[in-house]
Amino acid sequence: MSTPDTRPTSEQWPIAAAMLPFPASQDAPGDAWVDHLAEVAYEGFTEVDLTDSWVRVGDLTPARVDELRDALRVVGLDPVALSAIRRSVIDPVAGDDNLAYSHRTIDAAAALGVRVVSVGLHRPLLPAQREAFWFWTEQGPVDANDVETWDLAVHRLRELGRHAAEVGVALSLEMYEDTLLGSAASAVRLVNDIADDNVGLNPDLGNLFRLHGPVEDFQAAVEACLPVSNYWHVKSYFRDEDREAGTYVALPAPMEMGSVSYRTAIRTAVEAGFTGPFCVEHYGGDGLSVAARNARYLRRMLAVATGEARASVLRAAGGDR
Template identity: 85%
Template sequence: MSTPATRPTSAQWPIAAAMLPFPASQDAPADTWVDHLAEVAYEGFTEVDLTDSWVQPGDLAPARLEELRDALVTVGLDPVALSAIRRSVIDPRTGDENLAYSHRTIDAAAALGVRVVSVGLHRPLLPAQREAFWFWTEEGPHDPTDPETWDRAVTRLRELGRHAAEVGVELSLEMYEDTLLGTAESAVRLVHDIGEANVGLNPDLGNLVRLHRPIEDFQAAVAACLPVSNYWHVKSYFRDEDRATGTYVALPAPMEMGAVSYRTAIRTAVESGFTGPFCVEHYGGDGLSVSARNARYIRRMLAVATGEARASVLAAAAAQR
């Protein structure tokens, strides 16, 4: 468990904005990258997650990678993390290609000064998901659960973890439904089986809260996952269940308003020793503005969880006596 001497203060804790709200910009001029990143910085962020739906650093030529580094310096953002999404290393069709891409991504991350690379086992959206208003309302691909598939995942993710360690980067495994990282029990087991000190979980439980089906208990999953987590994508959803009719509905929500209590979850995380960066995500509408609101909320909840809020209130009250 972390101690006050080893964990960041609530003000210092790295909270990154995901680049999900921005269009794919791989071939855009560097000035467009500056425009996008400046919007992030203007919302008060000092850290960013270089989500590869925006730019794929692992596929940039060296000169372009340097342009990306310069763009980050120009706007004053720290690229604390890089999330490679829908690039499963056990995809039955593109697993080998995704493994190679993940290695390139780790090298690019190290060149940019990134601290954490987040990867997952989720695959590209199916046609019905792409056509849906909210993609999570349609069922996506499922990972097989046979021992051979499990061993392949362990072997390949361990390989990535060892590469990441060699270049001074942590590897984080993003939870996602119907993959081998789709439940708390399976995700924690996978981290333990990989057995590398720099490999942890990204307990993106928002991916599970939004499902239009029964889900596991959110707080129990937080308690199980956070002790082995090193990065955390966070987002929330309004959720309603009518089990009598089998009706489940989920819509994106600011973290403080959604169906699950991040006040409780963040306290659990701090008590379990979590000191990794957060990344705020939001789908729909003005995702960046909601993400900025969520970042401010997280800082307040970190102050509560670390005892800073209590100390501040008591000091202020004492000063008035």
């Protein structure tokens, strides 16, 4: 359990921008990387998540890793985290390759000074998902749920966690629908079965809340997941349900306007002792501007949850309680 002496203040708390809004830039010149990262810094961010849909650091040469480090330095961004997405280590086809890629990514992340690497069990989008306006409205790949698949996930993710610990990086497991990390109960069980203090959960519950079908209660999932979480992708959606008609709709929304209360969720997280970094995400439109808005909102909610807001109001009002 964190205490006021061990957790960051609301202003100190690492809140990273995801690089999701930017195009794939693996082979781009270093100046293009600087251009993209400068946009992030201009929006007020001091931390960034090096999402590998932008640059796959695990596939960079050492010289290009140095080039990326220089780009981060010149714009003043701290690469607090790296998210390796859709590279499941239990993918029936590409699992072995994805495991090797994940190991390379951990080493490159450590060289860049990254503190958390987030991996998941979600796989590449299927053709129907790529063609849809919102990819989550179409069915994606589904993990097998047999003992052999579960044991393989435990073994390989534990292997990655131990490697990460050796190079001073934490490993976080991103929740995603139709995977072994696709519900609060299954995700917490997987973390507990891995049983490595260096491996925690990334409770990206927005991935589940946006589904066009019944979903588990958001706040109950937060209560279950945050005690074993070490990193958190946050985003929100407007959601509407007509269960009798069987219709469900979810559209991306700024965190303060969406259909779940992050005011409540952040308080739950702080009370559970969560001290990990956040990563603000948004799909559609100007995702970076909405992410920046989300970061400002998140700092306010952290101030509320930690008691800083109350203390500030009482000081300003001359109160003595």
